[in-house]
Amino acid sequence: MTTNVGIVGAGLVGRLLALECLQRGWNVTLFDQDTRAGEKSCGWVAAGMIAPFTELESSEPLILKLGIETTRLWPEILKRLIEPVSFHFSGTLIISHPQDVAELSRFRSVLQHKLNMVEPDNNILTNISREKMQTLAPGMSPYILEGFWIPNEGNIDSNEFFHSTTAFLSAQGVNWLENTKVTSLKPHEIWVQNNKYQFDLVCDARGLGAKSNWHGLRGVRGELAWLHTKQVQLSCPVRLLHPRYPIYISPRANNIFVVGATSIESEDISPISVESTLELLSAAYTIHPGFAEARLVKTLTQSRPCFHDQLPKISYIDDGLLKINGLYRHGYLAGPAVIQDAMRLLENGKQSLKFPELLFEESGETLLCK
Secondary structure (H helix, E strand, O other), rough: OOEEEEOOOOOOOOHHHHHHHHHHEEEEEOOOOOOOOOOHHHHHHHHOEEOOOHHHOOOOOHHHHHHHHHHHHHHHHHOOOOOOOEEEEEEEEEEEEEHHHHHHHHHHHHHHHHHHHOOOOOOOOEEEEEEEHHOOOOOOOOOOOOOEOOOEEEEOHHHHHHHHHHHHHHHHHHHHHHHHOOOEEEEOEEEEEEEEEEEEEEEEEHHHHHHHHHOOOEEEEEEEEEEEEEOOOOOOEEEEEOOOOOOEEEOOOOOEEEEEEEEOOOOOOOOOOHHHHHHHHHHHHOOOOHHHHHHEEEEEEEEEEOOOOOOOEEEEOOEEEEEEOOOOHHHHHHHHHHHHHHHHHHHHHHHHHOOHHOOOOOOHHHHOEE
């Protein structure tokens, strides 16, 4: 008998869940307050960085493990889609200004210490010469003299992923209730005002929309700037280390560069502040003078769901409700691996989990949306 699944939330997590359910021949219904384009989702706004080693500096070893697993999964996921999605795996360039070389040393020391906890004797950090830096980022500021390169990292075009999954899920006949606010849910049931929908399985993938169902879930604001210029060429993402405003620059097609980094303890998603804009743009210009004539295409803000430990969590209650949340800034980095473990949980129980640390066990009494 075919399993009927209702997924609430059609952001990154909801789409990945839908893809896995369809892969198993299940019927899928999506509920989302947004249109099916998904432009209000954290996953749409994200820069799409897949940097498990770089992120280890400020995260737990579990994120590295999830990221390594996700690196293997992304090509398999993208092959299923109808429309192509840009996915590059050319490493990450880590740099600093001369006055901040201490930050570079600190970053390297912390990263190597944490890496030794997970993969002893793995010296992933590769010193890079000025000449090599110029091959990765021709015309980079001559004042940047030191840095290192981390292989086996990459980035994915988040907007292309949303476009492609929208096309694929629609073509597969997914029942997509867009512009629809779910008023409550519980095992096997989703309510939209006075209308009840029944399913074999309900999946809650709403991010901050499910805040009332998760103890300790909060929002962390992120801000991005999109720049367009033909004067800059980057063959891989670049991270600038700075004591106050570390940033990253992620290249995309058509001479677009996504610049971001700000993480603010706030659930405010109003337009980007002047201060943040100045910091992002000034940092980009100090990395590469070609950004001086770049055009500011747009700015984006969103508030990402985060728990106190900054780790994602999976909850499965009464065989009828699966909840996934807390991807924070690691959606594209960890999402596919989290979804795979959620599917293992559904099909074979918690003893089959590859990452048992993800499992969050709670009583069904806390689950109703009010």
